[in-house]
Amino acid sequence: MSAEPVLTATDVSIEYLVDPPVEAVKNVSLTLHRGEILGLAGESGCGKSTLAYGLNRLLKPPAMMSSGEVVFHDRDGHDIDVVGLDGEHLRAFRWDKVSMVFQGAMNSLNPVLSVKEQLDDVFRTHRPKMRRRERLERSRELLELVGVDPDRLTSFPHELSGGMRQRMMIAMALALDPQVMIMDEPTTALDVVVQRGIIREIMRLRERLGFAVIFITHDLPLLIEISDRIAVMLRGEIVELGTADDIYRNARHDYTKKLLESFPSLRGDRGDFIRTGAMPVASALTTSTEAV
Amino acid sequence: MKFYARRITIYLVTLWATISLNFLLPRLMPGDPAEILIAKMQRAGEVSETTIRNIRLILGSGSDVPLWEQYLGYWGRLLHGDLGISVTKYPTPVTELIANALPWTLVLVGLSTVIAFVLGIGIGAWVGWRRGTWVDHLVPGTTVLQSIPYFWLALILVAVFAVNLRWFPIFGGYDVFAFPSGPEPTLAFLSDAIYHGILPAITIVLSSVGGWLFGMRNMMVATLSEDYIITAEAKGLRPGRILRAYASRNAAIPSIAGFSITLGFVVAGSIVMEQVFTYPGVGKLMFQAVQNNDYALMQGVFLVITITVLAANFLMDLVYGFIDPRARHNA
Numbered sequence: 359m360s361a362e363p364v365l366t367a368t369d370v371s372i373e374y375l376v377d378p379p380v381e382a383v384k385n386v387s388l389t390l391h392r393g394e395i396l397g398l399a400g401e402s403g404c405g406k407s408t409l410a411y412g413l414n415r416l417l418k419p420p421a422m423m424s425s426g427e428v429v430f431h432d433r434d435g436h437d438i439d440v441v442g443l444d445g446e447h448l449r450a451f452r453w454d455k456v457s458m459v460f461q462g463a464m465n466s467l468n469p470v471l472s473v474k475e476q477l478d479d480v481f482r483t484h485r486p487k488m489r490r491r492e493r494l495e496r497s498r499e500l501l502e503l504v505g506v507d508p509d510r511l512t513s514f515p516h517e518l519s520g521g522m523r524q525r526m527m528i529a530m531a532l533a534l535d536p537q538v539m540i541m542d543e544p545t546t547a548l549d550v551v552v553q554r555g556i557i558r559e560i561m562r563l564r565e566r567l568g569f570a571v572i573f574i575t576h577d578l579p580l581l582i583e584i585s586d587r588i589a590v591m592l593r594g595e596i597v598e599l600g601t602a603d604d605i606y607r608n609a610r611h612d613y614t615k616k617l618l619e620s621f622p623s624l625r626g627d628r629g630d631f632i633r634t635g636a637m638p639v640a641s642a643l644t645t646s647t648e649a650v
Numbered sequence: 651m652k653f654y655a656r657r658i659t660i661y662l663v664t665l666w667a668t669i670s671l672n673f674l675l676p677r678l679m680p681g682d683p684a685e686i687l688i689a690k691m692q693r694a695g696e697v698s699e700t701t702i703r704n705i706r707l708i709l710g711s712g713s714d715v716p717l718w719e720q721y722l723g724y725w726g727r728l729l730h731g732d733l734g735i736s737v738t739k740y741p742t743p744v745t746e747l748i749a750n751a752l753p754w755t756l757v758l759v760g761l762s763t764v765i766a767f768v769l770g771i772g773i774g775a776w777v778g779w780r781r782g783t784w785v786d787h788l789v790p791g792t793t794v795l796q797s798i799p800y801f802w803l804a805l806i807l808v809a810v811f812a813v814n815l816r817w818f819p820i821f822g823g824y825d826v827f828a829f830p831s832g833p834e835p836t837l838a839f840l841s842d843a844i845y846h847g848i849l850p851a852i853t854i855v856l857s858s859v860g861g862w863l864f865g866m867r868n869m870m871v872a873t874l875s876e877d878y879i880i881t882a883e884a885k886g887l888r889p890g891r892i893l894r895a896y897a898s899r900n901a902a903i904p905s906i907a908g909f910s911i912t913l914g915f916v917v918a919g920s921i922v923m924e925q926v927f928t929y930p931g932v933g934k935l936m937f938q939a940v941q942n943n944d945y946a947l948m949q950g951v952f953l954v955i956t957i958t959v960l961a962a963n964f965l966m967d968l969v970y971g972f973i974d975p976r977a978r979h980n981a
Contacts, residue, residue, distance in 0.1 A: 449886045479891065483886060
C-alpha cells in the first residue's frame with residue numbers, strides 16, 4: 359500500500375450550537391491513505407458520525423465546524439480544500455470524490471422512487487453527457503458488482519430486503535468511481551450473516567477498485583479484522599490511532615482496552631481479545647461474572 | 651386486474667347501499683313528508699291526481715303499497731333518470747334543477763378547491779424547505795384566515811370589494827338583466843360569469859388554503875429529516891431536484907389523500923358561499939330544498955352528492971398507486 363494521502367483532516371473541531379454548546383469533535387487530525395481502510399471506533403455519541411459528516415460537509419445546524427481543515431488530494435495531483443468549497447463546487451465534489459454509505463440501511467433510499475431512478479439521479483447530475491443506454495448499462499453493471507440480480511433495478515425499496523437495500527446503497531456509492539467511501543455503520547441494522555456477506559463484498563470491491571474507506575462502527579473486533587489502521591474515539595477526541603495489529607496486540611489507552619474487553623470470545627470468556635500484557639481488570643471480570 | 655375488479659365491486663356495493671338508504675330515510679322520518687308536500691302544493695294551486703300519486707310513490711307514505719314494491723318502483727324511476735318533481739319550483743323536474751345548478755358549483759367550487767390545494771401545497775413545500783426563516787410567519791397568517799368564520803370573511807369581502815369599491819358584482823352567477831333568457835354559449839356571457847365568480851372563488855381559496863399549507867409545511871419538515879434526504883444531499887444532487895423528487899413528492903402523499911375527500915364534497919357545494927353570494931349552485935339548491943321541505947329535491951341532491959363522493963374516491967384510489975408505489979398491488 360502506498361503511503362500517499364487522499365484525505366487529510368487537520369485540527370477539526372465540530373460544535374453543536376445548543377445551550378450549552380456541545381463540543382462533539384475536538385481537534386481531530388486524521389490522514390487517510392489511498393486505498394486503505396481506516397476504522398473509526400467508539401461508543402455511541404463519541405462524535406464519530408459527526409466527524410464523518412463534517413468530512414463531507416454534511417453538517418446541518420445546530421452542528422457547525424468551528425475550526426479545522428479538510429483537504430482532499432485528487433488523483434490528478436490537485437488538492438481540494440473541502441472546507442472552502444461551496445454551492446455548485448461542493449455539490450459537484452460530493453459523491454464524485456467522496457461517497458457515503460449511511461447507517462440506516464432501511465431509510466437511505468427514497469421509498470417512492472425506484473432504485474433505477476435513484477441511480478439515474480446520480481448519473482444525470484454528475485455525468486450529464488451519459489446517454490440513457492449508458493446509464494442503464496452502468497446501473498446493471500453496478501448491481502452485478504454488489505451481487506444483486508440486475509433485474510432488480512426497477513424495484514422499489516419496499517420490495518427489497520434490508521441486506522439488498524444496503525447493497526443497492528453500496529452500488530450507488532460506487533457509481534462514480536469515488537476515491538473515498540465513508541461508511542457510517544453500514545451493517546448496523548442487519549443480522550450477522552448478512553453483515554458478513556456485505557463486509558466481504560466491501561473488501562472484495564475495495565481490492566478491485568482501490569478506493570479508500572473510512573469505516574465507522576462500535577464493533578472493534580470487526581474493525582480489527584478488516585481495517586489497515588484504526589482510530590479510537592472517546593468524547594470527541596481520537597485517543598489512539600494505530601495499525602489494526604497494534605491495537606489488537608498492544609492497545610495503549612485504557613479506553614481501547616476496555617472496548618476490546620467488552621466483547622466476549624467464542625468460548626465465552628470475557629477479555630479474551632487481549633492476549634498480551636497483564637490485565638487485572640479483565641481477570642477480575644472473568645472470575646466475578648458468569649460467561650455471557 | 652383482480653385488484654380493479656375487487657375495487658369496482660366494493661364501490662358498486664357502496665353505491666347500492668347509499669341509494670337504498672336514500673330511499674329509506676324519508677320513509678323512516680317522523681311525520682308524513684308526502685302529506686306536507688301535497689298540502690304545500692295545494693296552497694300554491696290545483697294539484698293533479700297524478701302528481702299526488704307520484705309524490706306518494708317517491709316518498710312512500712299514505713299508500714298501502716308494500717315497501718318492497720315501492721323500492722323496486724324507486725329503482726325503476728331512478729334508472730329512467732326520473733327523480734321526481736320539485737315543490738320549490740313546481741312543476742320543474744328535479745333532474746332539470748340539478749342539471750342547471752351542477753355546472754355552476756362544479757366549475758366555481760371545483761376550480762377554487764383545486765387552486766387552494768395547489769397553492770397550499772406549493773407554498774407549504776416552499777415554507778417547509780425554508781423552515782426557520784422569515785417565511786415561517788406565513789403559516790399563522792393563513793391559519794388565521796382559515797379560522798375566521800367563512801360567512802364573516804365572505805361578507806367582509808363583499809362589503810369592501812363589491813359594495814364600497816364596486817370592483818365586483820354583489821351577487822349572482824351572471825348578470826340576470828344583461829342575459830334575461832338565462833345562460834347562453836357566448837363569449838360575453840362567459841366573461842360575465844367569470845367576473846361574477848372571482849370574488850366567491852377568492853373567498854373559498856382564502857379560507858381553505860391555510861389548512862393545506864399548514865399540513866404540507868409540517869409534512870415537509872418531517873420529510874426533510876428523513877435519511878434519504880441526507881443521502882440525496884450526499885449524492886450531490888441539485889437542491890431543486892431534492893426539493894421536487896425527494897422532499898415535496900413524499901411530503902404531499904398524505905395531503906393528496908385528503909384532497910380526494912375534499913374533491914368528493916365539491917358537488918355539495920359551499921352552502922354558505924352560495925348563500926352569501928346568491929350563487930345558483932347545488933349548495934343553494936339544497937338550502938332551498940331543506941327550507942321548503944322539498945323532499946324530492948333533497949333526495950335528488952343527496953343522490954348526486956353521494957355519487958360524486960364515491961366517484962372521487964374511486965378515482966383517487968386508482969391514482970394513488972401511481973403516486974405511492976407502496977400502495978400498489980395490495981388490495
